[in-house]
Amino acid sequence: MKPSLLKRFVYFGNKRYCPICEKYSRKFDKYGINAREDALCIHCNSLERHRLVWLYLQEKTTLLDGSPRKVLHIAPEPCLETKFRRILGTEYITADLNNPKAQIKMDVTKIPFDNETFDVIYCSHVLEHVPDDRKAIREFYRVLKKDSWALILVPINVDRTIEDLSVTNPKERERLFGQHDHVRKYGPDFIKRVKESGFHAEIVLPQDFLNTDRIRVCGIGKGTPLFKCNKN
Numbered sequence: 001m002k003p004s005l006l007k008r009f010v011y012f013g014n015k016r017y018c019p020i021c022e023k024y025s026r027k028f029d030k031y032g033i034n035a036r037e038d039a040l041c042i043h044c045n046s047l048e049r050h051r052l053v054w055l056y057l058q059e060k061t062t063l064l065d066g067s068p069r070k071v072l073h074i075a076p077e078p079c080l081e082t083k084f085r086r087i088l089g090t091e092y093i094t095a096d097l098n099n100p101k102a103q104i105k106m107d108v109t110k111i112p113f114d115n116e117t118f119d120v121i122y123c124s125h126v127l128e129h130v131p132d133d134r135k136a137i138r139e140f141y142r143v144l145k146k147d148s149w150a151l152i153l154v155p156i157n158v159d160r161t162i163e164d165l166s167v168t169n170p171k172e173r174e175r176l177f178g179q180h181d182h183v184r185k186y187g188p189d190f191i192k193r194v195k196e197s198g199f200h201a202e203i204v205l206p207q208d209f210l211n212t213d214r215i216r217v218c219g220i221g222k223g224t225p226l227f228k229c230n231k232n
Helices: 005-010 048-060 078-091 133-143 170-177 190-196 212-217
Strands: 016-018 023-025 029-031 036-040 071-074 092-096 118-124 144-153 200-204 226-231
Touching: 048 078, 048 118, 048 144, 048 226, 071 078, 078 092, 118 133, 133 144, 133 190, 190 200, 190 226
Parallel strands: 071 092, 071 118, 118 144
Antiparallel strands: 016 023, 029 036, 144 226, 200 226
8 A cells, every 4th residue: 555645754764764565655654552753654655574584695605595385474564474475485375263355264373284295484463363383493494395484573562471371461561571362571582482393593683694774774673683592
């Protein structure tokens, strides 16, 4: 959906650049329950994490080089789905439990594919909604081919993961976990859950591969982590 003429006028400029849609703006728009400044691209609706993922895939992987790969994209974000489908073609599969536009209706704790099916799995801001996130991670490991990888993002907003699956009241979940449909808050110790499933995992921060100017221009927070999970 293209921005209105008024929005394009208000945001006209070149101080911000979206690497996904490759368009400039004066700044990014506000976004979120507690609205974050400089977050949403007015052209393609990408957020900070989407732009970070795209840059990481461009700079640090060969996923976008046109070689054939079977990719599972869980809870596909429209701004990325369009680009992935154009590059990856028919081997690119989208899956979601509730989104009717996804190709497959799927519970991440019961992935309906054989062992060692995929070359890459991308899953962003899903596991905080899943009661048995460890089972989901084990499923990612199971359906990945050997020497393949998953890229997982979860919101990191506490020092140590907190969860209480007995809490089912939406208002109490919102109070404890930030959203009514979240079942936990993750800390950096999330990586331990990933490693429990057999992955060799690492935390990648924007400043590990991007300079300060690029982080600023692309509107990416320095504290946003990616979890690169290799099945060796």
